[in-house]
Amino acid sequence: MGESQLKVLVVGGGPAGMMAAGQAAAAGASVTLLERNDRLGKKLAITGKGRGNVTNDADVEEIIAQFPGNGTFLYGPIYRFTNDDVRRFFAELGVPTVVERGGRVFPKSQKASDLVQAMERFLVKTGVRVQKGERVTRLSVAGGSVVGVKCGEKEITADAVILATGGASYPATGSTGDGYRLAEKAGHAVVKPRPALVPLEVAEKWVPELTGLALKNVSARVLVEGRLAAEEFGEMLFTHYGVSGPIILTLSREATGALNRGKKTQIQINLKPALTPQQLDARLVRDFDKYSRKQFKNSLDDLLPQKLIEPVVRLSGISGDVPVNQITKQQRIKLAETLTALTLNVTAMRPLREAIVTAGGVNVKEIDPATMESKLVKNLYFAGELIDVDGNTGGYNLQAAFSTGFVAGISAGKQE
Template sequence: MMAAGRAGECGARTLLLEKMPRLGTKVRITGKGRCNLTNIASREVFISHFGPQGRFLNNAFGRFFAEDLRALLERFGTPTKVERGGRVFPLSDQAVDVVIALERYMKAHRVEIRLNTPVRGLLLRDDAIAGVQTDAGPIAGRTVILAAGGMSYPGTGSTGDAYPWLKALGHTIHPLRPALVPLETQESWSHALAGLTLRNVRVTLLVNDQKRHSQFGEMLFTHFGVSGPIILSMSTLAVDALPEGRVQLSIDLKPALRDEELDARLQRELAEHGRQAIKTIAKNLLPQRLIPPVLEQAGIPPDKVAGQITAAERRRLAGVLRDLRLTVTGSRSFREAMVTAGGVDLNEVDPRTMESRLVKGLYIVGELLDVHADTGGYNLQAAFSTGYAAGGAAAERARSMAEG
């Protein structure tokens, strides 16, 4: 939508082909229906969220960044607001308003929109793009912008259609993996906690007992394992580490307390409530549902009274509060992954124009590219910025071809 709008704005006769019955099916469900469309972080910080691949986006962000996106949406009737963590949402809290603004942008620049029209393949003449194939026959075009998305949440229309076409043209497709995806865990006690959210915890990813990554924030237990913001954002690291051996999550339930402070706190609780069962006292330290598994792992009978808890038991309890372990067995599928990791090799795409270095006139944007970030509005901005760059460049190429 952004690429088509920009191409139209730059004077190109533009046709948008969408296979679904309506525009922006995925955008409508982003940010839990509110669409976290970008972030006000500086360009440098923004790019760091994509890891080393992020440098590829520098040029596209230089052309069209968060403030440009916000101004464009406002111009077409969707003002935005900034929330915690610099996240930007429509003022209305309605993701659909982002789609409506982009539709207005396209209409303002006479983009023709054809819904229910799946593209089936690409047409080439010599080494350059010549159009696309549809069920209704071929459609000629001087340039083609591929914005077919990744393969996560396939119900939204993003079913990975474009990867085989690009592969057939000689593009390298890095292995596609679900990213920003809930993780499955081995321990049945964790499944029994489904629905429990832990706030202000620190989760450390351990690969064969070596620390790989650590993050502070909110997580959630599910009937198959764990999810929530910090789990999603470390999910790719966890998934990619699985072939290396044992992958575990260590949850620090009391990250604000140093070891001595935690021990002092436990001593105080036990001394103050010497006649109460440990399971009752634990309510001062833990969410109710977490008490049985924590005590079990610490090897303390839940009905034991505080006055009889030994120093060794107290230390074991502190140990579990500091390091509640879960074993990662896998991730949920693309069906539940917010983004697709892997994709078209970035060396094969011109970062100024998004044009394929292998096929003239073919532009590749958004999640198809081998670049993705954690949550916070970064992924959508990357899709919008690469789309904008491609729209302008494709219009320019079409014009120069028309001029002969």
Template sequence: MNNKIYDLIVVGGGAAGMIAAITASRDKKSVLLLEKLPQIGTKLKATGGGRCNLTNTLDNEEFMQMFGKNGRFMQDALNLFDHKSLMNFFKEIGVETHAPDGFRVFPSSHSSSTIIEALLSEMQRVGVEILKSQRVKKLLHVEGKIVGASSETQTFYTKNIIVATGGLGYPTLGAQGDGLEMAKEVGHFITELHPAMMPLQTREKWVEKCRADTIAKVELRVDMKKHSKIKAFGDLIFTKNGIRGPVVLDAARDLTPLLDKYGEVPILLNLTKGMNEEQLLKHIKNEVAKNQSASILELLTTLLPAPISTELCELSGIKTDLTYGKISGECRAKLIKLLAWTPLSIVGHEGFKMAMITRGGVDLKEIEPKTMQSKVIDGLYFCGEIMNLDGPCGGYNLQWSFSSGFLAGKLK
């Protein structure tokens, strides 16, 4: 039995929870952090392929726009703690950061362990009490006010709780939606939940033959009139049963809800670095002028890897050993069309087990953006992925975790 009354209890030892605990403890609050796993920062360890893409260099206005219609909710948190503040914070606790491509910010070590160790060390320095292997089951409240939390083995007392348990993505790293259930139990509305940032499966089987290469600067767009504004840009990799890579991770945020609704989502891919039909035709004719005897496959490999070129020829009804002059006008036109926009049908995904983040969460209308405090229960705060706010790849979601965690840790 722990009869101590803490100023704050933080539930969840990820990025948002750790910075919230540090912030409150620096403000001379007594803080207890409860983590259900035996280790702190497990999901953070996997971020950015273990390299930990902390944030990016966009200004706050552009940053918010990348989160879509809910992005404006972040304004107060970002004004208080933006990417520059985050980099300064890490510098203060001994971690140098840099942006090698001028955009994505990493620890100079390019190791998430550096970040986790520094946060853990700072929590210990400022006196945060940490209890691991403590799964919180219930938020305790009386007359609309927080009074504590109970785990499977203990009850803890406080007037303030920050729930920073994340969403449902990466269940192998501890995500089981505990915080969402707790929020629901005390009266919060949870929006529809979808897995996001994940590989996608296609109906087309030819993708399996194209797995060897990464295609750079691909544009992906949804081929449905009602949803034609959904687009993503980035590198693409074909897989045994579909597609993955940054462009797919970004698009998946919008595609998984559509899949639930329609069962299949047609998409178009520009695999030729933005070239349109006219530019593609001109490029091929220029290549023919250089070498009249070149096969169509040789001509196409000036644009795309051979396996993809072969598949596009097959889809166009063209034998790969023919010269351009021997191909019918109809087949040429079909090939150019396919080179400009390659159609695929998205038919599935592997659910939350492969999802890096969750789309959906605690309804933002029920959270005060100036403090991150619940409008339903006094003394209850949320930060990070548990809220209905998610962004694309590139440090967006981690910056939001740190910004919202910092703001929540200030307590009202």
């Protein structure tokens, strides 16, 4: 293509940036990827607890529904590069995937690092030049069109620029909000970033004793001023400050919204959601028969993880030393209530830097979803978490990153 070849700069080497760079190059452009870290895909490498929850097996409508707020913006991009396309893309790069509970899709190898290496192979295959340790400080705009970027004192010219710098969560991975500043300086409105999927802090002093305890197959609900606001089923985790894990992160959106409005916010955990009240009572009767000669505190080993026994005994109001065969029906009912409505008072959300996903970002009204081009600055494109769309846990946010990256890359690489 020689002199007429389009020059595209991609700022940010996360999943959206790498996808955009490779697609722009595949479309025929000369592409340079600028990454401020010393390696690509730092955040991708830790996604899904290092296992790489790359997308979700749900249909497109359901994926869109997992993005409260601006999900409809993603219709075009996700239909153009679907979850099936993501799986095919990685399979062709040597990373087959498997579907797990809740439709979550992971590499068969269970290693997120394999996804990063596959994307790096994609960049090599498509001929993208990668420059690491490059921090973009400004977009160069002339006559309403982007003409390049500044890295400190250095000017790099381009026919198109794709911003894919990530949000403001996990700053250690390089997502420190640079993209918001670049977009604002170029005239874009940025919806103030806030934590979207974030662990919660609670008041209960016994919770830190459970640090590291993961619970599976439990349900948790958010109560706002005592009224049910949201409920999720799955896995959660106790931490030194409160609670985390997939269902808590999904519920955190509702909980943080209520906290920000100054409302009393609680998380209520049902440790035995699969049992009806009658079934749970029958289970307790069975366990108490089995351990009838033991003290109450020594009778719950079949029912609860070791770490949870002492707090549950305390919260039930039954003395731990009472012989099991002396526990009354009323006390048994109180114990069942404790097991199905373990209530925690939420005091705060963890800071933005610990959020898995950032809400807020470049206003979607200023981006054309058909091309991901800015409506304000010609030849400027956006991709990934920098945009004001954020989804629940389950692989949805990575799907959005790949889909928006795909559309931005092809559009920038093929500029008419």
